[in-house]
Amino acid sequence: MKTVGIQIPEHLTGRAWVDQPLRKTGLALFGIGLLVFVVGATGAFHSVPALYSILSLGLGSAGALLAVLAGRKARHPGIDHDGIMFSPLKNRKTIAWVIGVVFTGFYVLLYWFPDTLAHMTVAFDPLSRAIRGKAADRWFLYGTLYTLAVLIMGVRMLIKYRHSRYQTLRTISVMFFQAVFALLLPGLLQLFNQPEFYFHYFWPLKYDYLFPSKLSTLFNGTALAVFMGFWAIVIAFIGVPILTYFYGKRWYCSWVCGCGGLAETLGDPWRQLSDKSLSAWRVERWMIHGVLLFAVVMTGLLWLNSAWEGAVLGSLSYGFSRTYGFLIGAMFAGVIGVGFYPLMGSRVWCRFGCPQAAILGIIQRYFSRFRITTNGGQCISCGNCSTYCEMGIDVRAYAQRGDDIVRASCVGCGVCSAVCPRGVLNLENGPVSTRLK
Amino acid sequence: MKNVVIIGNGVAGITAARHIRKRSDDRITVIGSETRHFFSRTALMYIYMGHMTYEQTKPYEDWFWKKNRIDLVHDHVMHIDTGEKKLHLASDGTLSYDSLIIATGSLPNKFGWSGQDLRGVQGLYSMQDLEAMERNTAGIDRAVIVGGGLIGIEMAEMLRSRGIDVTFLVREESYWNNILPPEESAMVNRHIRDHGIHLRLSTELDAILPDDNGGVRAVRTGGGDELSCQFVGLTAGVHPNIAVCRGSGIATERGVLVNSFFEANLRDVYAIGDCAEFVATDGEKSHVEQLWYTARMHGEALAAILYGERKAYDRGILFNSAKFLDIEYQTYGEVPAKLEGLQSLYWEHPGGTRAIRIVYDEGSVVRGFNLMGIRYRHRVCEQWITEERTVPHVLRQLGASNFDPEFSRQFERELVASWNAQHPEQALHLRRGRGLRLRRALSPKRSSEGASA
Numbered sequence: 001m002k003t004v005g006i007q008i009p010e011h012l013t014g015r016a017w018v019d020q021p022l023r024k025t026g027l028a029l030f031g032i033g034l035l036v037f038v039v040g041a042t043g044a045f046h047s048v049p050a051l052y053s054i055l056s057l058g059l060g061s062a063g064a065l066l067a068v069l070a071g072r073k074a075r076h077p078g079i080d081h082d083g084i085m086f087s088p089l090k091n092r093k094t095i096a097w098v099i100g101v102v103f104t105g106f107y108v109l110l111y112w113f114p115d116t117l118a119h120m121t122v123a124f125d126p127l128s129r130a131i132r133g134k135a136a137d138r139w140f141l142y143g144t145l146y147t148l149a150v151l152i153m154g155v156r157m158l159i160k161y162r163h164s165r166y167q168t169l170r171t172i173s174v175m176f177f178q179a180v181f182a183l184l185l186p187g188l189l190q191l192f193n194q195p196e197f198y199f200h201y202f203w204p205l206k207y208d209y210l211f212p213s214k215l216s217t218l219f220n221g222t223a224l225a226v227f228m229g230f231w232a233i234v235i236a237f238i239g240v241p242i243l244t245y246f247y248g249k250r251w252y253c254s255w256v257c258g259c260g261g262l263a264e265t266l267g268d269p270w271r272q273l274s275d276k277s278l279s280a281w282r283v284e285r286w287m288i289h290g291v292l293l294f295a296v297v298m299t300g301l302l303w304l305n306s307a308w309e310g311a312v313l314g315s316l317s318y319g320f321s322r323t324y325g326f327l328i329g330a331m332f333a334g335v336i337g338v339g340f341y342p343l344m345g346s347r348v349w350c351r352f353g354c355p356q357a358a359i360l361g362i363i364q365r366y367f368s369r370f371r372i373t374t375n376g377g378q379c380i381s382c383g384n385c386s387t388y389c390e391m392g393i394d395v396r397a398y399a400q401r402g403d404d405i406v407r408a409s410c411v412g413c414g415v416c417s418a419v420c421p422r423g424v425l426n427l428e429n430g431p432v433s434t435r436l437k
Numbered sequence: 438m439k440n441v442v443i444i445g446n447g448v449a450g451i452t453a454a455r456h457i458r459k460r461s462d463d464r465i466t467v468i469g470s471e472t473r474h475f476f477s478r479t480a481l482m483y484i485y486m487g488h489m490t491y492e493q494t495k496p497y498e499d500w501f502w503k504k505n506r507i508d509l510v511h512d513h514v515m516h517i518d519t520g521e522k523k524l525h526l527a528s529d530g531t532l533s534y535d536s537l538i539i540a541t542g543s544l545p546n547k548f549g550w551s552g553q554d555l556r557g558v559q560g561l562y563s564m565q566d567l568e569a570m571e572r573n574t575a576g577i578d579r580a581v582i583v584g585g586g587l588i589g590i591e592m593a594e595m596l597r598s599r600g601i602d603v604t605f606l607v608r609e610e611s612y613w614n615n616i617l618p619p620e621e622s623a624m625v626n627r628h629i630r631d632h633g634i635h636l637r638l639s640t641e642l643d644a645i646l647p648d649d650n651g652g653v654r655a656v657r658t659g660g661g662d663e664l665s666c667q668f669v670g671l672t673a674g675v676h677p678n679i680a681v682c683r684g685s686g687i688a689t690e691r692g693v694l695v696n697s698f699f700e701a702n703l704r705d706v707y708a709i710g711d712c713a714e715f716v717a718t719d720g721e722k723s724h725v726e727q728l729w730y731t732a733r734m735h736g737e738a739l740a741a742i743l744y745g746e747r748k749a750y751d752r753g754i755l756f757n758s759a760k761f762l763d764i765e766y767q768t769y770g771e772v773p774a775k776l777e778g779l780q781s782l783y784w785e786h787p788g789g790t791r792a793i794r795i796v797y798d799e800g801s802v803v804r805g806f807n808l809m810g811i812r813y814r815h816r817v818c819e820q821w822i823t824e825e826r827t828v829p830h831v832l833r834q835l836g837a838s839n840f841d842p843e844f845s846r847q848f849e850r851e852l853v854a855s856w857n858a859q860h861p862e863q864a865l866h867l868r869r870g871r872g873l874r875l876r877r878a879l880s881p882k883r884s885s886e887g888a889s890a
Contacts, residue, residue: 169844382494400496
């Protein structure tokens, strides 16, 4: 059958007006940094951690930042989506698969073959000692790379959306929470001999925070540890529902959460790859609520087991939580969630797997003041909103009918509103009764 | 069970089909030769610029049509036999109908310019035009666009996205100044030039000059300048596509002549969308409506006329929107290019890419809004205009119409200040707040901001 539309034009190898020399220099430096980093896996830099750190992380980050900054002159402030559908990187061509394999492979090594990364953690020693007062381990390596990705690609978002204050503030927010709440604060807590604790992750995303073992450790610890225990309970059962009632799930998913933060920054080039079909929505509803059920049952079993002092359920609940940790915590959230960015879009985990998103979504769908309002009859059905919805919501289907968008999965990133060429969509909070369904 | 056949699978025809299906079990067939499935014509530019793929421009998934029992026929109607109530198709088949809805849309205007049929010279309306544009612009570095309307500026943006040098010839002394008041028009002139597009105002096309291979070499302007180029975009408007009616007995002038029930001169024949021309009535001259929005409204209104209450089509309060490169434009109600008896309150941001205009009459009753780079709420503006609210009333609660994203800078205060400066005797106080919240506070009885468009 004849294809309709246009073929990828062969002469579009790059956008001439992007600051190419600067971008190329940046990418070259990034490449060198990456190469040094990988060579370090052999232990070649074992005795010179500072040098290794500067040549790999320093050079790589500086190069990446330079490449990102080159985009600032790309065009006037405004939506910059030219050529996205022609980009092999952003359309599941070979390069996308290569990057997908690299991302996925990294997670496999991190979770199941940590020894292979042992020498590379050395590059993170100087930073780790500065923050935590001890040598780096693989999780510090992961956390630091993650934070660098959010910060550098966050700068890219700040440039890309410099015309939109919502996008600017939201991006600064996820950069802040990643740098401070995910990297700095947990590190400092360790420096001062306190439990490592992430104040911006809650049960059931951080599923062990309401496990009986974890809570009993916290409540038997220092005053700060006791506060952490209270925080874990209060935020999960009171904070989350109240904030979601007022602002929708976006207050968390696209402003605070680390998974969301990575999706909104590193994942942004691939946001258009989410599947918008009705069948994908069906799968999504079963899957995400299935994971939530799994998490609830697991936590419940652990508490029963704890109440009965291990008499009945001993190994069962333990096995349950181990299975969950492997399947959901590692496989889904990490390997698939991030590894498949270039193939399935940036929110695979958030959309299909995150139990926190499931809870926030249920509240958002039924009890929240949040909605995306459609501006009367101004929709032209162009489809930019649906195309760039990272959660795979067919926004246009609602907009062209003049209906509000009230969907459990919407993380309120606001990109549909930003890309709409007719100003039709607006993220709003208002009385629940005024939402049109 | 009646057999409804619709010629044209654009927004008018498809909207009619969908709404007829909502109201009836009659057999519905939609014939289209442009693409197999309905796509959004407004997104053609985004396909070229690489923002979207063709698949993503389809508002409905492909299973939608079968599920809703709307038969799609990918064919071209060659002749309408109104006597036998039969259509003759390009594939040699025939199709009979009980009711016929003509929704064939538009064709780009050509005004008999010398060289207008050369290779590399084209308009932009259909998917075929887009495919031609892809071929015609492959590897080129210079283009000229003729005609200063919405398609022209879109084409300029498209070509710039490929790094092609664009000269934009506009016959008038300012861009789109038969629709936009002078200040808005001037803003767009500046914005076009800021984007590196060579805007030539008050410049007519004299001739398109051929190269040795049947392609285009240059254009010559009315002033005698020769601009070398390999592509010429003709965007001087569109006209109804009524070729299918030839020899059928269906009365046409510019378009298919219809009354306000979309009825043509022959029984059971209707026309909607761009191709319909409303015959003159006491109050109005004959006219065509060539907007996405009006096509959609026609489709919905005709379904209601055929299967519900036979109520004359009423366009209601006018509205329209566009995007000039990075500047969004919305308009509500009556904002004429030349005010003639009306007055207006105009505010422009110092940055030169945002503006608000409120048009009012001698009794201070608000008649229309123009927004540049700012979003206003359709239903609120419509309500103010319908209820004939005065400028002071509107200004006091202007925040209710604000539809910009959260944290956007608000400019209601500036507008009120500029009114107060002009009318110190009527100085006003702005009610704080904006959007949904203020809207609710002002009209607690309205439970929803219902939109059924």
